[in-house]
Amino acid sequence: MGDVGRKVPERFDVIVVGAGPAGCAASYMLAKSGFKVLLLERGRGPGSKELYGGRIYAQPLRDVWPDLDKKAPIHRWVTKERFSFTWGSRVVTLEYRVGRSVSFTTYLPEMAKWMADRATEAGALLVDEVVVDDIVVRDGRVVGVRSGTDFLRADVVIDAEGVNRILLEKLGLAERLDPGKVAIGAKEVLRVGEGAINDRLGLSKKEGLAWLVAGDVTEGVPGGGFIYTMKDTISVGIVLHVGRAVEAAEKGFLRTSIHGMVEKLRLHNYFKQIWGDADVVEYGGHLTIEGGLGLVPKKLYMDGFLVVGDAAGLLLNTGYTIRGVDFAVTSGKLAAETVVEAFNVGGPTEENLSVYESKLKSSFVWRELVKHRGISEIMSDPYYFTVLPALLTSLLKKLFEADYEEPTIMDAVFEAASEEDISIAKLLLKLASVVGRV
Ligand SMILES: Cc1cc2nc3c(=O)[nH]c(=O)nc-3n(C[C@H](O)[C@H](O)[C@H](O)COP(=O)(O)OP(=O)(O)OC[C@H]3O[C@@H](n4cnc5c(N)ncnc54)[C@H](O)[C@@H]3O)c2cc1C
Structure with missing residues (x-):
């Protein structure tokens, strides 16, 4: 025995x-x-x-543990959602202040x-x-x-x-496991301090932020960055589509390791203002599912x-x-x-x-996977991870960085596309192909 x-x-x-x-x-x-x-x-x-990113949707857990809100080790309730596109030094960020918090941050x-x-x-x-x-x-x-x-x-x-x-x-x-169906994630935990997190992100006690980032933080490989506020730390990480990362490395496009990408995100001028030179107190990596029914x-x-x-x-x-x-x-x-x-x-x-x-x-889990099944195709297509951030950031540059004359929006779109070598016809065709699937 x-x-x-x-x-x-x-x-x-x-x-x-x-x-x-x-x-x-x-x-x-x-x-x-x-x-x-x-x-x-x-x-x-x-x-x-x-190891995971940092945020959990509460209601399905309450179905199992009705005392979740009172008893579980919840760090913060997510009240701010942010999404950023990065391209070079340019960053476009969308922020949504939620009306009702449905998710919380915690360490897994x-x-x-x-x-x-x-x-x-x-x-x-x-x-x-x-x-x-x-x-x-x-x-x-x-x-x-x-x-x-x-x-x-x-x-x-x-x-x-x-x-x-x-x-x-x-x-x-x-x-x-098919590399085309999994992603690899790596993250660092930064000790920032509760007060500093609240002040720098405009959060009050127990309020949290979930922030996803797409663009050159993954060097155009499908995937993205994530930032989640815990009680007194911030988790910063990168997720990369394994199959696409291998292809990009073989073609010589991908030169940075995933840990190098996490470090670049931590040192990125735009994001760094939030955590300054905070110590990295933990780091690690884990495999995850790319998503969908695959x-x-x-x-x-x-x-x-x-x-x-x-x-x-x-x-x-x-x-x-x-x-x-x-x-x-x-x-x-x-x-x-x-x-x-x-x-x-x-x-x-x-x-x-x-x-x-x-x-x-017949559960919401399956209905969600079926309803969003088209998304995994998009999430594994490098086109969206290069063209969209490049075009969007370039478009905003045209609109906001004029010394004298500002272009019209349409002129700005065409100028940005030409500067980034993007075919508008191909972009429209690509976008048309995803309509109905997202
Ligand atoms: C980088 C990253 C970011 C993520 N971000 C989020 C997020 O923000 N929100 C979210 O909801 N989900 C996120 N996820 C996904 C989430 O972590 C998983 O979906 C979830 O943990 C799955 O739970 P599970 O119990 O099925 O498996 P796991 O959490 O992986 O647990 C499996 C357990 O089984 C044990 N085990 C494995 N093999 C054996 C064996 N042979 N014998 C004994 N024990 C074994 C392991 O040690 C582990 O404890 C993320 C994942 C990653 C990698």
Whole structure:
């Protein structure tokens, strides 16, 4: 018997692999319903391997934890949304002051720990520093997991391993990760101080800012920058489309590493005024889903098995919002409900667990992914990440940097396009092709 075998009983109703948002939500809901749940996490403590941007949409989490607003480690409620295009020294920024805050900022490791604590308080057993090596299948049905020499038996295994989904691949339910469907993210956490953040960004106590940036911060590679205010720190990062980054590097267009890009964003004159020379207190990187339905596995269930969260390919990146955590939590909740219902009607057979797919497909998560499916094509097209920021910043230069005579708007458009070597006809055709898809 190995380490895990010594620590825990051999048999569980449900084993959940991965204590991220999806796994914690599923474990909490199942433990609350009286199931004997084992939550396995490879990191030292839940959340220790987590990295994301910084903002979570609240309502889907309240559906699982109604006391979220009072009890969760919320840093700030987002009251300001900003979007910037950068090109050289020119920056165009759009700011929206929200009427009603629907999202908050927090560190994902803190949030995952809070969620895991809710699961253990409800009765789930969490064992960390355990890597699940295999999901064990016998006679076509999942019967447990293997970690080293330990075999742990369960009636149901919920795979919440996140985007890398090595276990799902081994099970034959997912292909090897396609670089065209994933993005890589890197970020730094800057210690700025609560007062300085509020003063410099015009925020009052507990108010937060979410800021996305597109343009030459990624050297024209699809992706972008992000800036989120925490209580007394600011998270600054870059996300890059992996497939496009590799293409650009092979063609010699991409010369900066992703960490170099984060540093450039931190040192950018326009953004730097917010954090000055604040210390970098943390940095890291993580893979993420590019968005859309491209990474959803062919099947989300088997006899005794369900897959949730990033492992199930459930993330939406519209370019102006990123929704991963709330989708993960919702899928965890739906998986838990499916398991409870399956036990009420005879057990976790493939047929009974297939209800999960129907539940997911009638949830807001699926509707969002279907509704915004055209966006992933746009989000992976370098054209929009070069032409739009170049044209927009050049257009504003024409309109606002005239010494004597100002051009008309139409003249400014054509002059800017000619200066940036952009074909207006091609731009119009490209824009026409996306109408109806965004
Ligand atoms: C750069 C970046 C920025 C992002 N920004 C945002 C954002 O601002 N807002 C948002 O909502 N989403 C964002 N996301 C996406 C969000 O982080 C994910 O959608 C979310 O964390 C998915 O939750 P999950 O539980 O499915 O997987 P994860 O959070 O990845 O959790 C999986 C867990 O499983 C564990 N695990 C994996 N394999 C094993 C194994 N074999 N054995 C045991 N344990 C295992 C891991 O250690 C991990 O703890 C971002 C992601 C990145 C990378």
